[in-house]
Amino acid sequence: MIRVAIIGASGYTGAESIRILFRHSQAELTYLTALPEECGPVEEVFPEFRGRCGLAIEPLDLDKLSRLADVALCCLPHKVSMGFVPKLLDAGVKVIDFSADYRIKDVGVYEKYYQKHTDIGNLAKAVYGLPELFREQIKGTNLIANPGCFPTGAVLAMAPLLKEGLIETDSVIVSSVTGASGAGKNPSSKFHFPNMNENLFPYGIGVHRHMPEMEQIAGEVAGTGVQILFQPHVGPFDRGILSSVYCRPAKGLTNEQLQPLYNEFYKAEPFVRVCKTAPAVKDVAGTNYCHVFPALVKGQLALFSAIDNLVKGASGQAIQNMNILFGVDEIMGLK
Amino acid sequence: MIRVAIIGASGYTGAESIRILFRHSQAELTYLTALPEECGPVEEVFPEFRGRCGLAIEPLDLDKLSRLADVALCCLPHKVSMGFVPKLLDAGVKVIDFSADYRIKDVGVYEKYYQKHTDIGNLAKAVYGLPELFREQIKGTNLIANPGCFPTGAVLAMAPLLKEGLIETDSVIVSSVTGASGAGKNPSSKFHFPNMNENLFPYGIGVHRHMPEMEQIAGEVAGTGVQILFQPHVGPFDRGILSSVYCRPAKGLTNEQLQPLYNEFYKAEPFVRVCKTAPAVKDVAGTNYCHVFPALVKGQLALFSAIDNLVKGASGQAIQNMNILFGVDEIMGLK
Amino acid sequence: MIRVAIIGASGYTGAESIRILFRHSQAELTYLTALPEECGPVEEVFPEFRGRCGLAIEPLDLDKLSRLADVALCCLPHKVSMGFVPKLLDAGVKVIDFSADYRIKDVGVYEKYYQKHTDIGNLAKAVYGLPELFREQIKGTNLIANPGCFPTGAVLAMAPLLKEGLIETDSVIVSSVTGASGAGKNPSSKFHFPNMNENLFPYGIGVHRHMPEMEQIAGEVAGTGVQILFQPHVGPFDRGILSSVYCRPAKGLTNEQLQPLYNEFYKAEPFVRVCKTAPAVKDVAGTNYCHVFPALVKGQLALFSAIDNLVKGASGQAIQNMNILFGVDEIMGLK
Amino acid sequence: MIRVAIIGASGYTGAESIRILFRHSQAELTYLTALPEECGPVEEVFPEFRGRCGLAIEPLDLDKLSRLADVALCCLPHKVSMGFVPKLLDAGVKVIDFSADYRIKDVGVYEKYYQKHTDIGNLAKAVYGLPELFREQIKGTNLIANPGCFPTGAVLAMAPLLKEGLIETDSVIVSSVTGASGAGKNPSSKFHFPNMNENLFPYGIGVHRHMPEMEQIAGEVAGTGVQILFQPHVGPFDRGILSSVYCRPAKGLTNEQLQPLYNEFYKAEPFVRVCKTAPAVKDVAGTNYCHVFPALVKGQLALFSAIDNLVKGASGQAIQNMNILFGVDEIMGLK
Structure with missing residues (x-):
């Protein structure tokens, strides 16, 4: 079983990731985090999941993440994301990042369209997670930049x-x-x-x-x-x-x-x-x-x-990447 | 020409009233007011009216109202409305009020569902503006409570x-x-x-x-x-x-x-x-x-x-009431 | 494995049933039928299922049904349905009927709202498939009248x-x-x-x-x-x-x-x-x-x-009934 | 008063033209025609116009058209339109044609995209009714090809x-x-x-x-x-x-x-x-x-x-063209 954490679980891509993982027979949700004001039992944050998920969404605790998860789906917005990703990697989990922070290899271009980049080291190592084009590289990485929709x-x-x-x-x-x-x-x-x-x-x-x-x-x-x-x-x-x-x-x-x-x-x-x-x-x-x-x-x-x-353009593609990363059937949870 | 002011012109019922009055051949918009942060030329607040209305929406000035208008469509929310209506009446204009403040005759009932009533004198005089039922009373009043939708x-x-x-x-x-x-x-x-x-x-x-x-x-x-x-x-x-x-x-x-x-x-x-x-x-x-x-x-x-x-349930009915009040053809601007 | 046929598979409830069965781990689609003019490979009739289902939708052949299926979801309209259900039962399959033909026990009431009933014998035996109220009866029947939405x-x-x-x-x-x-x-x-x-x-x-x-x-x-x-x-x-x-x-x-x-x-x-x-x-x-x-x-x-x-009001409830009927976990395919 | 007929009044562009003409103070609807199976009192064909229009939609009678109208809005589909336009012109009315039949000057191009052209004489005389570009030509014509949306x-x-x-x-x-x-x-x-x-x-x-x-x-x-x-x-x-x-x-x-x-x-x-x-x-x-x-x-x-x-892309532009053609204020009925 792949143990999956979702960082920033309270938005649309978090909800969509949860929905897909309910159907995944080789992965299980183990840890959900969000900003303190958006925390609470999953079934309160997302009434549509009532009775299907006993987890609560909690503020991020890196130790807990380290103990509970093999991979983190990082659903944070750009800029916020690159503040957290190095810590997630240090906690020993693989990271699939939904933001733009690790997608653009040319720092100058990134900084023109977004803001100053603060994690250039990991940027260089990140793999762009479009399986149809970069499947082989995805298999060997710890950090996937999940593509824009x-x-x-x-x-x-x-x-x-x-x-x-x-x-x-x-x-x-x-x-x-x-x-x-x-x-x-x-x-x-x-x-x-x-x-x-x-x-x-x-x-x-x-x-x-x-x-x-x-x-x-x-x-x-x-x-x-x-x-x-x-x-x-x-x-x-x-x-x-x-x-x-x-x-x-x-x-x-x-x-x-x-x-x-x-x-x-x-x-x-x-x-x-x-x-x-x-x-x-x-x-x-x-x-x-x-x-x-x-x-x-x-x-x-x-x-x-x-x-x-929200699926091939975000959460579905992230799970597809996760499947590739962990060597399980690529379509698991997605058909 | 009936000279019409709209108090609280920046919302949906204000816009709908403006739209109807463009087609009214015996009434003209003369004065539009709103909260200071919602003021500006009509064509900026409502891009769809660009080129059709030279007025600006301004903060309310009672003297100006008194000089410029015969009737005020008061599109304020309840509670706010009863703070303004006495002043509008004092300024010498007839008032058609869109809020609930002058609709419910039983002060106890009003106060149970809304809040303390602060203009009981005018409440007693107001006529409920449903023309199909109260056309005769509408003709002789200075204050119409425009019905809820x-x-x-x-x-x-x-x-x-x-x-x-x-x-x-x-x-x-x-x-x-x-x-x-x-x-x-x-x-x-x-x-x-x-x-x-x-x-x-x-x-x-x-x-x-x-x-x-x-x-x-x-x-x-x-x-x-x-x-x-x-x-x-x-x-x-x-x-x-x-x-x-x-x-x-x-x-x-x-x-x-x-x-x-x-x-x-x-x-x-x-x-x-x-x-x-x-x-x-x-x-x-x-x-x-x-x-x-x-x-x-x-x-x-x-x-x-x-x-x-927004029409029979708000602005259209208000104009119908206005037509009755001023003795012009009741359907003017509305067909 | 429960082998499932869908009779009248070309409409919305047929499509929804197919979609649910794709996720069902103890049931498999084995036979799909429709009127001749609506037949063809599933992926042509429903482009959204392309690559997910190798079956074709074919005209009904009762021998084939008998050999290939344990249960038939009968998605035909009322009146048409009661012409087919006796034959489906004779072919040895259990039937979950989506039409109104087996829901109303009082033949007089049925005939007032619909038309003459031509299968009164089976009507008497049919169980109304609302699991929350009739779960026990559902377990022992060959013919379920799937409730109206x-x-x-x-x-x-x-x-x-x-x-x-x-x-x-x-x-x-x-x-x-x-x-x-x-x-x-x-x-x-x-x-x-x-x-x-x-x-x-x-x-x-x-x-x-x-x-x-x-x-x-x-x-x-x-x-x-x-x-x-x-x-x-x-x-x-x-x-x-x-x-x-x-x-x-x-x-x-x-x-x-x-x-x-x-x-x-x-x-x-x-x-x-x-x-x-x-x-x-x-x-x-x-x-x-x-x-x-x-x-x-x-x-x-x-x-x-x-x-x-289309789900609890039709196809989902039918699968829920099927799960009860065959003694598999009631939520299979539905969560 | 411009007397207006609508030929093919039963569709969306017919309805939209009627709606605009209700507000036009210098034009009046005098004659409405459609295929026999789409005829009937306006208020039955278009319930939204009940009580606003006493006309019936009738099968076309060229004599009647000739007596009753100054201009015909021809809302027929292409091919059908060029069968009627010559007759409408012969009846002595000006024609604003909504179809594509008189828009494309190159007969070869028209015939490649549509079908054989049967009224090449009038095609040559028709003016393309985009007022912003061809206002002067519009003023002097009897046949306007109303532009595509x-x-x-x-x-x-x-x-x-x-x-x-x-x-x-x-x-x-x-x-x-x-x-x-x-x-x-x-x-x-x-x-x-x-x-x-x-x-x-x-x-x-x-x-x-x-x-x-x-x-x-x-x-x-x-x-x-x-x-x-x-x-x-x-x-x-x-x-x-x-x-x-x-x-x-x-x-x-x-x-x-x-x-x-x-x-x-x-x-x-x-x-x-x-x-x-x-x-x-x-x-x-x-x-x-x-x-x-x-x-x-x-x-x-x-x-x-x-x-x-339906307005600038069809009926509104047609009325704008009509206003130009008859020398009334171009915005009449349209603001």
């Missing part, structure tokens, strides 16, 4: 073409729409029901922090720099991200090559489905699947993907 | 039967579902989109403040005490209230009598439509209509009504 | 009081709101998105077929006739039913007695949670739970329950 | 830059999300509430008929060919289109130039607002406004617009 969908939509050098990398557009759970649990005017309902709007124009993360990973796959304009939007639904990627193909690429290329690239992947028609967010809601569909239209590529932002 | 729908659903003594008044159930705009503009966990979306729940069980208001008005219509159990619910839509009223008929009432009775009672009403099938909130969204439908089922009455909570 | 929620909300004779049974109101999945998979004007979205309305006024079913089961629990006025509404969400039951208490009942009474009644139930505050449909969405909350308000009872109409 | 939003988002030659026209991406009312009134599986709710997906990949229309109009503004990849998506809301246009600027363009350029271009326009932040569909819902916002991000242009697809 938008980069997960966007990179999986274009990876087969990037890998083969079939995309012109100087000008890629990623236009995504996320459900409102992406904004987290704290109430705000923008996400007040009477504002968000029947609404849809772009945000983070030109400044969204997932842009450099996408460029880094896309660049690693392509083996060359990739220039991405990433534009997120938010729409009136709970879960899911639909990413539409527009770019120019390398010369000679035909529409007929796309399906075989994608099928080959993803043939062994348990959570990527290459679709024959447009994907829809409802088809993947509540699942760890990423549906992808590539098309060549009037000489341009239009590549689509759909994921559940 | 739930009482408006519930009372209109049963008034024809109450009037004729055809309902057993010892046990009336009013079970209503409102859209989320009823909760106002301030963000909260309950109305955070990821919580309210795909959700529906009862609230205010046994304690909702619209219960005594309903009982008072129903009692006035019936000419006898009416015992009402009122249960509100909230659902995942912006606007509208569907009220389902369940009660026992007086002996001998038949289903065939219902439509003629309702048609007769409402025949001259511009905003009540007696339907031949079940009403739906979408049919009245954005309008000042109340759709009613009575049925006798297995010996019990099931009476339904649908209104838009 | 509305009766499930309504009866569970009042059963503890009915059992103790604490409700006046001459006049019970059940006012429910269901999500739109309750209408099934066939497109119609009423459920066309631009009509159903931002809408809520009552339907089936006075004629809904779940009314006599509720009365029958409530009557069995109470040991006396129960008169119910049942009024369903539909709202703009996918899943869930919130039932609000209004009735008069027997003399002397106090609010303080309610929680202990409900806790005691449901103390051993794995899927009923007695709540301390109002239930919400989102808390039970996707689960087999029924949340109940009783209150005594101004001398009247207001009893609330929330279920997921 | 997507082209309206997309072209207004980029027109100021196209006009000045500040966009590289070889590769423009238009990625739009529309509300579900865009699909029309006929029920279908895709728009069945339980499918469309909580969903979002792309459609018409590579083949959407608004693509050549956009290219034609963008090309006219730019004075040169414009290559557009147009990708529509549909989301779970009633009304609105958010268009995100991605393209490369001409050399030297700076972010600082954008707002002045857009403000200057649209300074006299009553229905275009240049925003300082991202537009949202809810801000324009129910209005004839188009909100636009241009940004230069990492050397690429991201241009946004929001409209209500």
Whole structure:
């Protein structure tokens, strides 16, 4: 049994991780922590789990963590996270970090989009936890940077073409729409029901922090720099991200090559489905699947993907990483 | 031209009143006030009105009010409202008050559900602004208590039967579902989109403040005490209230009598439509209509009504009252 | 391993049953049938199951059923169902029937609300599959009438009081709101998105077929006739039913007695949670739970329950019944 | 008074046109037609208009049209429309056609995306009814091709830059999300509430008929060919289109130039607002406004617009065109 702690368990990704672990036959929740004001019995913090979990959410105690857990899912926000991760590692647990703090390898880029980085040593060692691309590296690490929700969908939509050098990398557009759970649990005017309902709007124009993360990973796959304009939007639904990627193909690429290329690239992947028609967010809601569909239209590529932002875009992918890390069946708890 | 001020213009009912007054050919907005932190040009507070209103929302100045307005729509919350209304009246304007402060005639009942009443003198003079029942009294007053949204729908659903003594008044159930705009503009966990979306729940069980208001008005219509159990619910839509009223008929009432009775009672009403099938909130969204439908089922009455909570349930009804008060066509601005 | 067939697998309850069975460690899907025009590989009929189920949905072949299955979940509509159930039983499988055909014991009542009954022999033998009330009978039958979604929620909300004779049974109101999945998979004007979205309305006024079913089961629990006025509404969400039951208490009942009474009644139930505050449909969405909350308000009872109409209201309850029938852990596949 | 007929009045754009005309002080509805099976009193076809319109919807009679109307809003689908328009013109009325039949000047392009064109004579004379670009031509015509909803939003988002030659026209991406009312009134599986709710997906990949229309109009503004990849998506809301246009600027363009350029271009326009932040569909819902916002991000242009697809994208724009055509105030009925 893998003994799992969740650090920062009181938010949406904490709840989703708990839900998935209930179904996992080789892992058990042993320790849940949060800020003091968000602590309490699980069934009070999350009424939907009443009668299913006897644990309480407590303030973090590193000794306790050390005794009780093999791995910590660290669901803290960026900046806060890098304050805790070194301590979690020192406590002898493996860490899967949900924040952006260990995703961006170039400290200068990180500091431009976020703030000063205070744990550069661990940053260098962290592995980017996108199993479809970095499964082997994940197996041997103590610290996984769990990918951002938008980069997960966007990179999986274009990876087969990037890998083969079939995309012109100087000008890629990623236009995504996320459900409102992406904004987290704290109430705000923008996400007040009477504002968000029947609404849809772009945000983070030109400044969204997932842009450099996408460029880094896309660049690693392509083996060359990739220039991405990433534009997120938010729409009136709970879960899911639909990413539409527009770019120019390398010369000679035909529409007929796309399906075989994608099928080959993803043939062994348990959570990527290459679709024959447009994907829809409802088809993947509540699942760890990423549906992808590539098309060549009037000489341009239009590549689509759909994921559940809280599952493949966060907690499901973290459990998938955990499964790889501990050598259990990768799909455990996720199908 | 009726010169209209709105006191507390920065919330949903303020915005809805502004929207209606744009279409009113015999009234003009002259003065808008709010708390200092919510002031600013209308087109900044309400981007949807950009280019349509040159006014700014300002802190209240009673002299200015006195010079600029004939009537004040007072959109303040209860308790706050009764602190201002005497001053507004002293400034020489007529007042249409959206709060509960002048609706409940029995001070003891008011104080049980709300708090100490500090303006009992004006309370006694105020007229309850439900035009279908109190049109004549409205014409001659300086202070109108604009009805609550739930009482408006519930009372209109049963008034024809109450009037004729055809309902057993010892046990009336009013079970209503409102859209989320009823909760106002301030963000909260309950109305955070990821919580309210795909959700529906009862609230205010046994304690909702619209219960005594309903009982008072129903009692006035019936000419006898009416015992009402009122249960509100909230659902995942912006606007509208569907009220389902369940009660026992007086002996001998038949289903065939219902439509003629309702048609007769409402025949001259511009905003009540007696339907031949079940009403739906979408049919009245954005309008000042109340759709009613009575049925006798297995010996019990099931009476339904649908209104838009922000229009017939608040701002539309206020403008209807204003039209009556100033002797202009009652439907002005509302059709 | 329990070998499970689904007859009429192409609709919402079929899909939900498949989804639950994927997680069931002691049951396996072996045979899926539907009308010829709805047949095909599971992953084409339900793209969300791609890669998870190698079966095809085929036209029913009774020999095949006989060889391949121990139990049939019969997801056919009423009238169609009673044409097939005798043949399924003859094929030697146990049957859990989702339709209304075997729920109403009084043939006269059935024929008033539905149509002529053509399988009266099996009707007499069928057990009503509400485990919280009829667990023992379920264990020994070959034919379970899986309860209607509305009766499930309504009866569970009042059963503890009915059992103790604490409700006046001459006049019970059940006012429910269901999500739109309750209408099934066939497109119609009423459920066309631009009509159903931002809408809520009552339907089936006075004629809904779940009314006599509720009365029958409530009557069995109470040991006396129960008169119910049942009024369903539909709202703009996918899943869930919130039932609000209004009735008069027997003399002397106090609010303080309610929680202990409900806790005691449901103390051993794995899927009923007695709540301390109002239930919400989102808390039970996707689960087999029924949340109940009783209150005594101004001398009247207001009893609330929330279920997921497709799970506890259909497929989840069917699997719960199947688990009881085959003697495996009742919660298998459902938590 | 302008006497207005609506041909094909029974759908969403017919209803929206009726709603707007109720508020128009210099136009009156005089004649409404539809297919025989969709005829009947207005208040039966559209219960929301009960008591507001005494007309009936009737089968088309050209003599009657000729006697009763000055202008016909032709709300028929493409192909059907070009069968009727010549007759409407012959009846002596001006025609504002909502279909695509008179929008695309190049018959070859029209026939590639639609079908054989049967009224090439009138096609040549028709004026494309986007007032912001073609106001002068609109004044002098008898036949207006009312623009498609997507082209309206997309072209207004980029027109100021196209006009000045500040966009590289070889590769423009238009990625739009529309509300579900865009699909029309006929029920279908895709728009069945339980499918469309909580969903979002792309459609018409590579083949959407608004693509050549956009290219034609963008090309006219730019004075040169414009290559557009147009990708529509549909989301779970009633009304609105958010268009995100991605393209490369001409050399030297700076972010600082954008707002002045857009403000200057649209300074006299009553229905275009240049925003300082991202537009949202809810801000324009129910209005004839188009909100636009241009940004230069990492050397690429991201241009946004929001409209209500049924108002500025259909019926509102038609009335705006009608006002221009008859020389009345352009905003009549629309503010």
